[in-house]
Amino acid sequence: MKNYLRLLRFVGAYKGYAALNVICNILSVIFSLFSLTMVAPFLNVLFSQTSDYQQMPWSFSIKVLLANFNYFLSQYINEHGKLETLFLICALVVVMFFFKNLFRYLAMYFMAPIRNGIVRDLRNKMHDRVLELPLSYFSNERKGDLIARMTHDVQEIEWSIMQSLEVIFRDPLTIVLFLTTMVLMSPALSIFVFILLPIAGLLIGQLGKSLRRTSAKGQAQMGVLLSTIEETLSGLRIIKGFTAEAFSRLKFGKINEEYRRLMTRLYRKRDLSSPLSEFMGAVVLVVVMYFGGQLVLGAEQSLEPSVFIAFIAIFSQLIPPAKSFTDAYTNVQKGLASAERINMILDAEITIRDREHAISISDFNHSIEYRDVSFAYHQGGEGWVLKKINLKIEKGKTIALVGQSGSGKTTLADLLPRFYDLENGEILLDGENIKDYKLKDLRGLFGIVTQESILFNDTVYNNIAFGMPDAKEADVINAATIAHAHEFIIQMSDGYQTNIGDRGGKMSGGQRQRISIARAILKNPPILILDEATSALDTESERLVQDALTNLMKNRTTLVIAHRLSTIHHADEIIVMQHGEIVERGKHDALLAKGGIYKRLYDLQSFV
Numbered sequence: 094m095k096n097y098l099r100l101l102r103f104v105g106a107y108k109g110y111a112a113l114n115v116i117c118n119i120l121s122v123i124f125s126l127f128s129l130t131m132v133a134p135f136l137n138v139l140f141s142q143t144s145d146y147q148q149m150p151w152s153f154s155i156k157v158l159l160a161n162f163n164y165f166l167s168q169y170i171n172e173h174g175k176l177e178t179l180f181l182i183c184a185l186v187v188v189m190f191f192f193k194n195l196f197r198y199l200a201m202y203f204m205a206p207i208r209n210g211i212v213r214d215l216r217n218k219m220h221d222r223v224l225e226l227p228l229s230y231f232s233n234e235r236k237g238d239l240i241a242r243m244t245h246d247v248q249e250i251e252w253s254i255m256q257s258l259e260v261i262f263r264d265p266l267t268i269v270l271f272l273t274t275m276v277l278m279s280p281a282l283s284i285f286v287f288i289l290l291p292i293a294g295l296l297i298g299q300l301g302k303s304l305r306r307t308s309a310k311g312q313a314q315m316g317v318l319l320s321t322i323e324e325t326l327s328g329l330r331i332i333k334g335f336t337a338e339a340f341s342r343l344k345f346g347k348i349n350e351e352y353r354r355l356m357t358r359l360y361r362k363r364d365l366s367s368p369l370s371e372f373m374g375a376v377v378l379v380v381v382m383y384f385g386g387q388l389v390l391g392a393e394q395s396l397e398p399s400v401f402i403a404f405i406a407i408f409s410q411l412i413p414p415a416k417s418f419t420d421a422y423t424n425v426q427k428g429l430a431s432a433e434r435i436n437m438i439l440d441a442e443i444t445i446r447d448r449e450h451a452i453s454i455s456d457f458n459h460s461i462e463y464r465d466v467s468f469a470y471h472q473g474g475e476g477w478v479l480k481k482i483n484l485k486i487e488k489g490k491t492i493a494l495v496g497q498s499g500s501g502k503t504t505l506a507d508l509l510p511r512f513y514d515l516e517n518g519e520i521l522l523d524g525e526n527i528k529d530y531k532l533k534d535l536r537g538l539f540g541i542v543t544q545e546s547i548l549f550n551d552t553v554y555n556n557i558a559f560g561m562p563d564a565k566e567a568d569v570i571n572a573a574t575i576a577h578a579h580e581f582i583i584q585m586s587d588g589y590q591t592n593i594g595d596r597g598g599k600m601s602g603g604q605r606q607r608i609s610i611a612r613a614i615l616k617n618p619p620i621l622i623l624d625e626a627t628s629a630l631d632t633e634s635e636r637l638v639q640d641a642l643t644n645l646m647k648n649r650t651t652l653v654i655a656h657r658l659s660t661i662h663h664a665d666e667i668i669v670m671q672h673g674e675i676v677e678r679g680k681h682d683a684l685l686a687k688g689g690i691y692k693r694l695y696d697l698q699s700f701v
């Protein structure tokens with residue numbers, strides 16, 4: 094229920110529409126009620142029961158209202174005859190039905206922007222959250238499951254919970270007004286209704302709970318399904334290359350079948366709610382008819398036949414809203430499973446954020462310093478990826494990190510822009526802990542080029558100017574030229590306006606990497622992080638990219654992680670890492686002369 098109320102809070106932004114909706118619903122219900130009560134005078138006219146009515150002094154009770162209406166009718170009959178009176182009643186009914194439905198439509202008309210607005214707000218909120226959450230959150234989640242939450246679960250909310258909004262604003266009102274009218278017409282008969290309806294409600298409630306459990310399983314399975322699709326799409330090359338189609342088909346088929354099984358169960362439970370509630374409603378109706386009939390036929394004639402029939406007419410009209418109310422209830426239960434999944438994202442803690450009174454920084458002045466930095470990806474665990482790292486990077490210098498794969502180089506670099514936060518030790522930038530700076534400012538100081546070029550499905554131009562909407566065209570072209578990218582870009586079909594496909598799939602690895610470098614050049618950051626930027630390339634394109642990188646590194650402070658040691662001869666300091674520790678450090682020549690780990694690594698590569 095808490096989750097449901099939380100979703101309802103989103104309605105707050107649409108108070109105006111909500112108010113209009115409620116007003117229209119009230120009017121619709123009132124017209125509906127009046128059109129139904131017309132049954133009584135209609136019957137009275139048919140069976141000539143109207144002649145003996147007296148006018149009564151006005152007061153707010155159904156009895157007086159009816160009596161006066163009947164009196165008015167009897168006068169009308171005396172003056173115009175029965176047929177014309179019948180016509181008058183029919184005309185009144187038509188007019189009331191017209192207004193009832195007009196207001197019903199208007200109510201829905203005002204509801205549409207609320208429903209869709211809430212779903213939009215929800216989607217925006219989740220997307221914002223995903224942008225804010227630390228990277229560590231995503232290494233623990235399946236991508237497909239997150240996508241499922243942002244699309245499928247939000248859709249589920251729109252179907253189930255937003256549908257219920259309509260019902261919440263309309264049906265309780267109808268039910269209360271109808272019930273009140275019924276009590277006013279015949280308190281004795283209404284007692285049956287009041288006893289029997291809650292029993293029916295209880296049964297429906299049990300069904301709803303069970304439905305919610307199944308729905309939760311179904312939505313989770315949808316997440317698994319989407320993850321698998323995502324993996325298939327991004328792994329197509331490998332699947333085909335290893336002729337693993339049969340394996341993929343089998344795996345997907347199994348997951349898909351499990352989803353089908355869950356959904357079948359879900360639909361069967363959901364579909365049970367409607368016939369169940371209708372049947373129970375009918376039973377209550379028959380009970381009421383039986384006892385009401387006895388009141389009419391009884392010795393005291395405590396109930397007038399025409400009022401009794403109007404009572405039944407109203408009661409029969411009570412069943413559809415009561416039914417749609419229970420349907421909405423079961424649907425809400427189904428949607429709540431999705432709401433929980435969505436809240437898991439909305440409630441995920443943003444662990445990396447600005448401190449209070451964070452400091453602004455726009456330039457890098459003298460140095461970066463790692464002080465006793467130890468780091469593990471899983472808190473409290475033993476898996477130290479970095480152990481007691483001490484390292485100083487002076488402004489304008491180039492520091493190279495080398496070491497086997499898995500020795501912690503990327504991790505060490507990722508700590509600088511606070512992709513992960515430290516618990517042990519500290520990193521100082523210009524003498525202040527990096528946690529004290531504004532996150533946006535801090536990240537603005539770095540240009541990052543990684544082994545895998547991260548490109549977006551957009552034009553070449555927009556990929557270079559990514560995150561810099563104010564960039565001038567001349568600057569973009571200049572950056573591309575420095576990055577040795579201009580030549581191949583102008584040879585593409587639409588030049589800078591060519592779309593590069595998903596993740597730049599229409600370009601070679603070297604071209605993608607030069608686009609990434611152009612992006613970094615355009616951003617013009619004081620500090621560069623190059624993480625094996627050339628290691629995925631062939632020798633030919635490596636030379637071009639290396640050239641581009643050399644251009645990029647001019648007049649900047651650089652932390653370069655190198656796979657090929659030949660590229661870092663000129664580094665001001667080379668840091669050799671092993672199992673998360675710095676084992677050697679110094680200049681190229683000194684390290685070679687020392688004949689340690691660096692020399693061994695270097696010799697291994699010289700023969701290639």
Ligand code: ADP
Pocket residue numbers: 232470478496497498499500501502503504505
């Ligand atoms: P390098 O860049 O030197 O190859 P990394 O810094 O990428 O090494 O990784 C160092 C260690 O940290 C490896 O043992 C790796 O398994 C582990 N590791 C890297 N990223 C994560 C992560 N997101 N979650 C958990 N462990 C990780």
Ligand code: MG
Pocket residue numbers: 502503504624
């Ligand atoms: Mg790495």
